[in-house]
Amino acid sequence: MLYFSKLRVFSVLIFTLIISYFTISNFTKVDDEFFSKNIKLGLDLQGGSYLLLEIDNEPVITQRLQSKVLEFKKFFKDKDIKVRNFVIEDKSIIFDVENTKIEDVKSLLDDDKSEINPYFQQYKSHQFNIENMDTSFKLEFSDYGLVLLKNSSLDQAIEIVRRRVDEVGTNEPNILKRGNDRILVELPGLDDPGRIKSLLGKTANLTFQFISSSSEESFGTEKLSFEDGSSEAIVSKRIVLSGDNLMDAKPTMNNQTNETVVSFSLDRVGARKFGKATSNGVGKRLAIVLDGKIISAPEVREPIIGGNGQISGNFTFQSATDLALLLRSGALPAPLNIIEERTVGPDLGKDSINAGIMSLIIGFILVVAFMFYKYRFFGLIANLALISNLFLLVGILTLFEATLTLPGIAGIILTVGMAVDANVLIFERIKEELKNENNSIVAFDSGYTKSRTTILDANITTLIAAVILFFMGSGPIKGFSITLGVGILTTLFSVYFIARLITAYYVIKNKHKEKLI
Amino acid sequence: MKTIYFNKFYKSFNILSGILIIASLVFLVFKGLNFGVDFKGGTLIELRTDKSSANITKIRDSFNQMNLGDVSVKNFGNETDFVVKFEKQNSNDPQFIEEIKTKLSNSIGTVDFRRVENVGPKVSKELLRSGVIAIALSLAAMLLYIWIRFEWQFSLGAILALFHDVIITLGVFSVFSLEINLSIVAAVLTIVGYSMNDTVVIFDRVRENLRKYADVKIFELTNISINETLSRTIITSVTTLLALLSIFIFGGEILKGFSLAMILGVIFGTYSSIYIANPVLVSLKVSQRTIVKEEKE
Numbered sequence: 001m002l003y004f005s006k007l008r009v010f011s012v013l014i015f016t017l018i019i020s021y022f023t024i025s026n027f028t029k030v031d032d033e034f035f036s037k038n039i040k041l042g043l044d045l046q047g048g049s050y051l052l053l054e055i056d057n058e059p060v061i062t063q064r065l066q067s068k069v070l071e072f073k074k075f076f077k078d079k080d081i082k083v084r085n086f087v088i089e090d091k092s093i094i095f096d097v098e099n100t101k102i103e104d105v106k107s108l109l110d111d112d113k114s115e116i117n118p119y120f121q122q123y124k125s126h127q128f129n130i131e132n133m134d135t136s137f138k139l140e141f142s143d144y145g146l147v148l149l150k151n152s153s154l155d156q157a158i159e160i161v162r163r164r165v166d167e168v169g170t171n172e173p174n175i176l177k178r179g180n181d182r183i184l185v186e187l188p189g190l191d192d193p194g195r196i197k198s199l200l201g202k203t204a205n206l207t208f209q210f211i212s213s214s215s216e217e218s219f220g221t222e223k224l225s226f227e228d229g230s231s232e233a234i235v236s237k238r239i240v241l242s243g244d245n246l247m248d249a250k251p252t253m254n255n256q257t258n259e260t261v262v263s264f265s266l267d268r269v270g271a272r273k274f275g276k277a278t279s280n281g282v283g284k285r286l287a288i289v290l291d292g293k294i295i296s297a298p299e300v301r302e303p304i305i306g307g308n309g310q311i312s313g314n315f316t317f318q319s320a321t322d323l324a325l326l327l328r329s330g331a332l333p334a335p336l337n338i339i340e341e342r343t344v345g346p347d348l349g350k351d352s353i354n355a356g357i358m359s360l361i362i363g364f365i366l367v368v369a370f371m372f373y374k375y376r377f378f379g380l381i382a383n384l385a386l387i388s389n390l391f392l393l394v395g396i397l398t399l400f401e402a403t404l405t406l407p408g409i410a411g412i413i414l415t416v417g418m419a420v421d422a423n424v425l426i427f428e429r430i431k432e433e434l435k436n437e438n439n440s441i442v443a444f445d446s447g448y449t450k451s452r453t454t455i456l457d458a459n460i461t462t463l464i465a466a467v468i469l470f471f472m473g474s475g476p477i478k479g480f481s482i483t484l485g486v487g488i489l490t491t492l493f494s495v496y497f498i499a500r501l502i503t504a505y506y507v508i509k510n511k512h513k514e515k516l517i
Numbered sequence: 518m519k520t521i522y523f524n525k526f527y528k529s530f531n532i533l534s535g536i537l538i539i540a541s542l543v544f545l546v547f548k549g550l551n552f553g554v555d556f557k558g559g560t561l562i563e564l565r566t567d568k569s570s571a572n573i574t575k576i577r578d579s580f581n582q583m584n585l586g587d588v589s590v591k592n593f594g595n596e597t598d599f600v601v602k603f604e605k606q607n608s609n610d611p612q613f614i615e616e617i618k619t620k621l622s623n624s625i626g627t628v629d630f631r632r633v634e635n636v637g638p639k640v641s642k643e644l645l646r647s648g649v650i651a652i653a654l655s656l657a658a659m660l661l662y663i664w665i666r667f668e669w670q671f672s673l674g675a676i677l678a679l680f681h682d683v684i685i686t687l688g689v690f691s692v693f694s695l696e697i698n699l700s701i702v703a704a705v706l707t708i709v710g711y712s713m714n715d716t717v718v719i720f721d722r723v724r725e726n727l728r729k730y731a732d733v734k735i736f737e738l739t740n741i742s743i744n745e746t747l748s749r750t751i752i753t754s755v756t757t758l759l760a761l762l763s764i765f766i767f768g769g770e771i772l773k774g775f776s777l778a779m780i781l782g783v784i785f786g787t788y789s790s791i792y793i794a795n796p797v798l799v800s801l802k803v804s805q806r807t808i809v810k811e812e813k814e
Contacts, residue, residue, distance in 0.1 A: 194615050195611075197611035338637075339637035340635065341633065342635070343633040348631040351769065355769035355772075359767035359772075362763045362767055363762075366759040366763060374752060406769075406771060407703060407772070410768065414779070417756045417757035417759060418753070418760075421714075428746075457666060457718075461713035463710075469655075472650060473703065480703050
């Protein structure tokens with residue numbers, strides 16, 4: 001195990017130098033993007049905010065069922081089947097069918113080509129599961145129907161979240177799907193997520209509805225309260241216009257009243273609808289409703305034809321800006337709840353980096369000094385391997401743009417402590433071999449050979465732990481598992497290529513010397 | 518080097534370990550673990566105060582007036598830094614943290630919130646579950662690995678040593694009410710890896726010696742193997758402990774729990790490789806036939 005071909009020496013050297021370059025590139029400035037790579041710092045080191053959002057899909061399910069009911073009514077009417085008593089209850093649709101048509105309805109629903117209960121070839125499942133008791137049918141979403149619904153609302157929501165976060169203009173936000181109803185938002189450098197949280201917490205469902213003339217709630221009207229909680233009003237359920245038709249919105253000053261308002265412009269369809277409704281409703285009050293609360297309800301003085309309008313409502317410039325932003329980015333399909341939040345201030349992050357580097361330096365010096373004390377010259381070889389190990393480890397993390405976290409730094413320090421193990425195992429084995437073997441080259445060779453399985457065993461066990469952590473852990477802990485796992489690989493490389501190369505060179509040169517190690 | 522007769526003390530140390538394990542289990546069952554916000558849910562705020570106005574009682578009093586449920590306040594590192602934890606988490610209200618900050622600065626002066634963690638009940642349950650799964654999975658993976666690599670007697674010894682280390686480390690955390698958070702799970706997994714590593718090194722030597730010496734009793738043979746690998750065991754534990762001590766002392770408050778758990782784990786891991794794993798081989802009467810039989814098959 002002491003023989004190295006020239007080619008091998010050369011490739012080890014080149015590989016080590018190239019990877020080490022990326023360690024150094026963290027501390028230098030080069031104009032090229034590839035060659036000036038920096039290690040990515042986790043939120044716990046650079047400061048920032050981590051938010052985990054969960055979509056509340058209940059309203060979407062109800063909404064979907066409501067439109068399904070309309071679809072059913074129309075479908076059965078066309079087929080001339082009488083269905084009655086539609087109810088939406090407990091996330092399912094219940095209805096009755098006349099006695100003679102039970103079988104017809106069943107087959108219409110069960111058919112693979114059913115128009116009203118789509119069959120998903122890929123899942124081998126219908127959108128709805130059907131229960132039938134006498135004349136009564138009960139339909140509820142099948143597992144796959146639910147998965148599809150959740151996925152589509154997640155896709156929509158993540159798009160809206162991205163727009164809203166981008167509009168606020170934080171640097172390099174990271175927005176990812178988690179499972180089928182969660183969104184992870186990472187906002188580096190943001191130490192007060194209050195504004196983003198309030199922007200993400202709003203569904204931003206905007207509607208224009210006329211205020212009803214009657215003072216009692218009846219069929220077709222609903223009672224809504226004003227945003228500021230001052231009073232309530234009876235509002236017609238008919239939606240004149242919704243936020244979907246909005247093209248743009250921005251905060252402006254109204255010159256006449258000197259108030260901050262949000263002015264908006266509508267698309268063509270919206271402009272036509274709005275024009276028609278306002279022409280018919282001159283004199284009536286039009287409520288502007290956001291997420292079920294009335295922002296304001298101005299009187300329509302004249303028809304608004306051009307597709308431009310203003311929303312007033314005691315805004316400050318900030319709140320008008322935020323409302324305009326919400327309207328521009330569109331409505332979320334469902335409300336989002338923030339179920340986890342972790343925010344680290346930038347100076348704590350800096351303190352953590354300093355503490356991490358400090359303990360790395362001290363830990364490194366202690367280990368190096370101890371190894372030199374124990375093994376003298378061979379201690380130096382082990383230390384050289386340790387240094388190149390560090391360079392390789394940090395270089396690989398930089399090259400692959402892995403995220404370095406505080407536990408990740410701990411993982412590097414731990415690697416320093418554990419990496420010498422392999423060399424120690426080899427050196428101790430060589431010492432034993434030298435007791436019964438006069439030819440030092442043979443002794444060194446068998447020292448390497450005999451310790452090999454032990455070293456592999458020992459490192460594989462730690463690698464297993466690192467891999468499991470990688471898959472089960474999140475955020476900072478993942479960073480730890482990465483440095484620990486990569487650390488094992490670089491350790492093996494530095495021990496078997498770098499340290500062994502130097503050892504071989506030294507032993508072959510000094511083979512007649514007494515007491516080599 | 519002089520031979521140390523570790524095997525003389527197999528019995529007495531086994532009794533000691535037995536007592537420690539039972540004590541740990543009693544503590545774990547009756548006192549339980551001090552779970553942090555990661556696993557219990559709630560809010561954690563690390564804050565830095567103006568030096569003049571800071572003291573624990575004052576901070577606790579002002580937090581207690583805010584109706585946040587159970588509040589705990591602890592000094593964190595130096596005298597101006599504190600960690601406050603309470604049950605209530607209301608991350609959906611964007612003003613929640615802001616309001617606390619305003620109220621607090623009214624009563625104790627300028628404060629800087631250096632870190633805020635807010636974990637909802639659903640997430641904390643999931644984190645706890647995945648933590649337990651991760652530890653169980655790693656134990657299972659180790660069992661599997663060692664089963665493939667060694668005979669079952671060795672696997673049993675290694676696994677008993679692993680359980681020993683994990684249970685006693687957690688026991689210490691329970692006795693001193695040290696906080697269990699995500700990084701402790703990482704530490705426990707690393708301990709599992711380290712303890713296994715240490716055991717495997719000695720076991721490899723035991724197996725090698727079993728082949729070499731047919732007529733040496735396992736009781737003697739384990740002792741020979743422990744002695745032959747002893748200097749490696751010591752050097753590696755020392756370098757690992759040096760690195761960990763450096764994290765513990767200089768690595769900042771956030772890594773204290775993690776490095777402490779690891780330090781305990783390394784000490785117990787080294788001890789158990791000698792005094793748990795090897796006695797198991799002795800009591801299972803492992804001999805040359807054990808490994809030869811397997812190899813023939």
